[in-house]
Amino acid sequence: MIRQKISSKFNPISGLILILIAFPFLANAQQTLEQLNQSLRYSRYSRIAPKVIPVKEGERSFVLQMPVEKIEENIEFGVYNFSYGILSSFQEPITAQNMVNLTEADLVRETNFHFYFEKTVTIPEDQEMAFALLRATDTRQGDEYYYHADLISPFVFGYPDFWAYYGDQIPFDQNFMVKNDALEFKGAGPVSLHKFHYPATFDVPLPPMEIRPAAVPREVTVNYQGDFLLNTPKKFEDDGYYFIQSDTNSTKGMMLRTVNDAFPKVQDYDEMVEMVAYISTRKEHEALNEAEDKKIALDQYWIGLTKDEDQAKKLIREYFKQIEFANILFTDFKEGWKTDRGMVYTVMGPPNEVSFKMNGEIWSYLIANSNSKITFTFARVKNILTPNYYILNRSRSLQPEWFKSITLWRSGQMDF
Incomplete structure (x- = not known):
């Protein structure tokens, strides 16, 4: 992309006007953890995957392990700007004062697959809650990746040492x-x-x-x-x-x-039969389960949906790519595709907007040829095994768009 050259001459008066105009905007531009759109966390085209892993060191001190997976190959450190901070709530503004820049000197280790930072933080005695936030900004197009983790909150039973x-x-x-x-x-x-x-x-x-x-x-x-x-x-x-x-x-x-060693991809035809439950009728799924030769039955199933062999191959690739991403992103004690978030992700695709509250997660999808959105809300549930367990708030109002997406899958028209 060709950028227009900016003159090096500076007019003090015009500069002052620019500052006065821009200042209110900058003040209003401060975001909170609750306001961030974290859809890049679930994108199929993300270039990195940051994470925060708290390890308990003292009563109110934590070692923040911050690995950043390199999804894009051959990434140099300077391509991204990294910073981290500790917030007292989901409503606290994210500012330059509470975010600390991470430089190359802060790297604990770099491998072909990760950048790895590590910082020790102590939460003041009078602070009731604490949330760690890691931010990575792609300097090439400005994409911002975020990952947050509760340190002290009602949803954390305690972190291991x-x-x-x-x-x-x-x-x-x-x-x-x-x-x-x-x-x-x-x-x-x-x-x-x-x-x-x-x-x-x-x-x-x-x-x-x-x-x-x-x-x-x-x-x-x-x-x-x-x-x-x-x-x-x-x-x-x-x-x-x-x-x-x-x-x-x-x-x-x-x-x-x-x-299994094929995970997060599909392992065999028996597993494939189980996974097509989201886009099959009950009768179709029962027939697949009862088939003696699952491969033949599945071939007939896919071609029967699209009436075209090439379309069927494309449909299979897209559907099981969604399953693969759901497994990577949402596996907890269940396989990712069997979680509520994994189910919605598989059928609806990556959400256009993702926002977090302390007690939930909200996904929004833009409806084609409309100014409307469809929203899926996941309630966060206390769970001793993981602080990130979410269940879908189910509603009959979700049915029309859900069936519309299934129809797109079955006709081979769903594409991300």
């Missing part, structure tokens, strides 16, 4: 790991950690317009699998999810889910 690390000593920045892969755990507390295994499987969530409550298991199986030493590689061999603790009398711990 240990964490897991990849072989290159970058903090483990996701909730899932491939079975039999190894992680190394480090911490300043006891020399060993306790491992609890939950061999749970989960059903596909109900659609957004289904307001009856979903079935809840009456019992949750948990197996204590003993303790293991810090600073030694540890593998997790069973299906399900794990909760790791240094103190079994506390609520603090680290949750991770084991997945």
